[in-house]
Amino acid sequence: MPPAAAEPLTPERILATTEEVLRRFGPTKATVVDVARALGVSHGSVYRHFPSKAALREAVTDRWLARSVVMLEEIASAPTGSAPSKLEAWLEALFEAKRHKAGDDPELFATYTVLLAENSGVVDAHLSELIDQLGRIIAEGVAAGSLAADDVPAAARAVFDATGRFHDPQYAADWLSPTIITEFEAVTALVIRGLRA
Amino acid sequence: MPPAAAEPLTPERILATTEEVLRRFGPTKATVVDVARALGVSHGSVYRHFPSKAALREAVTDRWLARSVVMLEEIASAPTGSAPSKLEAWLEALFEAKRHKAGDDPELFATYTVLLAENSGVVDAHLSELIDQLGRIIAEGVAAGSLAADDVPAAARAVFDATGRFHDPQYAADWLSPTIITEFEAVTALVIRGLRA
Numbered sequence: 146m147p148p149a150a151a152e153p154l155t156p157e158r159i160l161a162t163t164e165e166v167l168r169r170f171g172p173t174k175a176t177v178v179d180v181a182r183a184l185g186v187s188h189g190s191v192y193r194h195f196p197s198k199a200a201l202r203e204a205v206t207d208r209w210l211a212r213s214v215v216m217l218e219e220i221a222s223a224p225t226g227s228a229p230s231k232l233e234a235w236l237e238a239l240f241e242a243k244r245h246k247a248g249d250d251p252e253l254f255a256t257y258t259v260l261l262a263e264n265s266g267v268v269d270a271h272l273s274e275l276i277d278q279l280g281r282i283i284a285e286g287v288a289a290g291s292l293a294a295d296d297v298p299a300a301a302r303a304v305f306d307a308t309g310r311f312h313d314p315q316y317a318a319d320w321l322s323p324t325i326i327t328e329f330e331a332v333t334a335l336v337i338r339g340l341r342a
Numbered sequence: 343m344p345p346a347a348a349e350p351l352t353p354e355r356i357l358a359t360t361e362e363v364l365r366r367f368g369p370t371k372a373t374v375v376d377v378a379r380a381l382g383v384s385h386g387s388v389y390r391h392f393p394s395k396a397a398l399r400e401a402v403t404d405r406w407l408a409r410s411v412v413m414l415e416e417i418a419s420a421p422t423g424s425a426p427s428k429l430e431a432w433l434e435a436l437f438e439a440k441r442h443k444a445g446d447d448p449e450l451f452a453t454y455t456v457l458l459a460e461n462s463g464v465v466d467a468h469l470s471e472l473i474d475q476l477g478r479i480i481a482e483g484v485a486a487g488s489l490a491a492d493d494v495p496a497a498a499r500a501v502f503d504a505t506g507r508f509h510d511p512q513y514a515a516d517w518l519s520p521t522i523i524t525e526f527e528a529v530t531a532l533v534i535r536g537l538r539a
Contacts, residue, residue: 299524299528300528300532302525302528303525303528303529303531303532304532306507306525306528306529307504307505307529307532307533308504309506309507310503310506315512327496328499328500328503331496331497331499331500331503332500332503332504334500334536335497335500335501335504335533335536335537336504336532336533336536337536338535338536338537339531339532339533339534339535339536339537340532340535340536
């Protein structure tokens with residue numbers, strides 16, 4: 146990434162460059178000075194947007210997690226489609242997004258695994274957002290009579306927990322197994338069947 | 343454990359002592375010489391039963407895992423009780439056994455987490471045995487008309503995967519959460535509902 150100090154120094158540019166720097170140097174070696182150098186600015190300029198290295202790492206973690214949320218939100222809030230088929234599409238999209246992150250860019254994925262452990266608050270907020278999306282799909286199904294749940298937030302949490310093997314980064318090594326798609330489909334079918342009215 | 347060389351040196355005595363030694367010294371420091379010393383025998387006597395340190399570690403891992411299998415097998419092969427209630431009892435017993443192992447003796451649990459990573463063949467065989475027990479309960483329910491499954495082994499695997507948060511040692515830290523029992527019950531109810539005929 147060539148220095149391009151002429152462009153305005155936005156938080157987004159800083160975060161994109163931070164991701165590049167993390168990918169190149171790894172999470173233990175990357176510093177704010179490296180980020181500033183890659184941007185062709187002083188480290189003071191970076192600190193004006195992110196007051197500490199910790200704040201910058203937190204923001205980059207948040208941005209990485211947020212990327213899949215937008216696409217999942219589109220499925221959750223789609224005006225058409227039955228709740229059971231939305232649920233299936235949502236779980237598939239989540240698994241696919243995670244597998245791609247782990248498979249296409251394993252170094253960056255490993256980096257983020259380190260950052261996730263550091264920023265448990267950011268991770269918890271991310272997981273709540275995902276479970277909230279699941280809850281909206283389930284509530285829609287309950288209203289339409291296709292799904293049954295006495296306690297929608299608890300059901301959403303149960304669906305999320307039951308499918309953990311297919312989105313928790315702890316299981317990333319399993320995602321390379323030749324039988325993983327079949328196993329994912331079996332769990333998804335079981336869970337959706339368990340919610341049917 | 344005082345030396346008691348007068349007792350016959352059975353594999354079971356060697357394994358019980360090895361567990362003690364592992365608990366005391368940790369998995370990286372414990373040696374066959376430590377085990378022999380605790381037993382009051384020569385290390386050659388230990389090697390007559392277990393030809394290498396690796397064989398001894400594998401056998402002690404196997405013995406640790408086998409302990410919960412016996413109790414779960416009793417539930418799986420009980421002559422009375424409906425399949426859905428057996429399934430619930432089996433999943434509860436598995437979670438309780440794991441939580442006790444992790445909570446009552448965290449040092450030994452951490453030791454075994456290291457051994458599990460070393461002996462993936464032993465672990466795979468153990469998991470197959472558990473999934474096989476689940477399969478027998480499900481097959482019984484299918485025969486009695488209380489459960490439905492086109493492919494019983496696949497359904498057993500799906501139940502095991504869907505409840506992973508409550509038996510996979512990777513999640514041991516979560517088992518201390520005040521809401522874990524509620525979350526376990528929600529997942530179990532969802533999964534059993536998903537299998538009902």
